[in-house]
Amino acid sequence: MIRGWKGKQHACWKLAREAIHAPLLLFLDADVRVHPWAIARAVAALRRWDVSLLSGFLRTEYEGFLDALLLPLMQFFLLTYMPLRKMQESTDERYSVASSKLMLVERGAYFASGGHAAIRGVADDGVLLARVFREHGYFTDVVDLTKLASVHLRRSPGATWASLSRRIADTFEMSGKPFWVTTLLKLAQLAPAVVLGWLLYAAIVDFSDLLHGSKNLDIDTMFFGGLLMAIAIICALVPRLWAAYRFKQPWWSAVMHPLGVAVLLVLEGSVWLRTKLFRPSPRATRSYAE
Incomplete structure (x- = not known):
């Protein structure tokens, strides 16, 4: 038995190890609806920009008030304070940005950096997986996928508060950025x-x-x-x-x-x-x- 794993991280790691002949790995949440040609375009973008991890911001349909109030705001802060040009031109881990809903990675870079095993105990595998890639010298990028993929988010205010609390706690733990x-x-x-x-x-x-x-x-x-x-x-x-x-x-x-x-x-x-x-x-x- 293995302790200290989050469910999603363990499933992604285990399935990735079984895909021994796949040069690329696509991690896709079960509630994501992918439009025609979305994956092919993501692969083309990864190859064209020569990155090892590509993720995207999806169109989100919110049912809960708290989700609709806070999640767009968190994305807004991420894009506002992240120098995207520097992110694309360097592998500095301070410029780590990704969305955990859809991530396309190169298999070799994934295992060389430790993949989900390196963040086995965290709740948010998006930004932190990109950080692990960058710490090992691999480029990552994020794209707008609102026209190619969507997700319907339905949860209670309590579930939203608990989920965001876990994500923020993990970010505090790994980012090292002062709270103030x-x-x-x-x-x-x-x-x-x-x-x-x-x-x-x-x-x-x-x-x-x-x-x-x-x-x-x-x-x-x-x-x-x-x-x-x-x-x-x-x-x-x-x-x-x-x-x-x-x-x-x-x-x-x-x-x-x-x-x-x-x-x-x-x-x-x-x-x-x-x-x-x-x-x-x-x-x-x-x-x-x-």
């Missing part, structure tokens, strides 16, 4: 919403004072406040709305961007505190036979 760095980046995303809230409050107070005759109308102040409000709206909504359109995501999730950031900060903070207090994150304990 990602927290500051997300807090910066909340700044436009804070500015908007302050401006609305100031406008209501000023208007009330104006009605009571205790304050004169200040055109310059109103213009400056309106300009700040316009900038805040653009900074907050335009990038998310573009991402929602580009990757076929719910538009309302983009509009509720500040709420999503706040919930994500609470989730990451709870995982970080649990780690610091030496309380184990929720993980399944299983044993598998070779």
